[in-house]
Amino acid sequence: MSAIGNYHTTHEQVAREANEAHPQLSIKKPGGDLQDLERKAILEALQRAHGHKSRAAALLGLTRFQLYARLKRLHIDVSPD
Numbered sequence: 001m002s003a004i005g006n007y008h009t010t011h012e013q014v015a016r017e018a019n020e021a022h023p024q025l026s027i028k029k030p031g032g033d034l035q036d037l038e039r040k041a042i043l044e045a046l047q048r049a050h051g052h053k054s055r056a057a058a059l060l061g062l063t064r065f066q067l068y069a070r071l072k073r074l075h076i077d078v079s080p081d
Contacts, residue, residue, distance in 0.1 A: 039074050042067070046078060053078070 049055035057067035
């Protein structure tokens with residue numbers, strides 16, 4: 001739920017109203033595209049760091065602990081084969 005003005009509305013309602021007002025923006029369901037972008041950035045950093053998580057975190061401007069939290073949230077498995 002989001003508070004807009006004096007009433008509460010859902011994220012879907014906000015997105016629908018924004019799309020109607022500004023169709024060029026094409027706002028989608030919250031989290032979808034941003035999570036995909038974040039997942040791609042993390043996977044690319046891990047590849048560039050040859051799987052070394054501390055180096056990948058540094059490339060992303062994160063601490064190792066922040067990277068681990070994001071790996072868990074995004075369900076990215078980086079365990080050795």
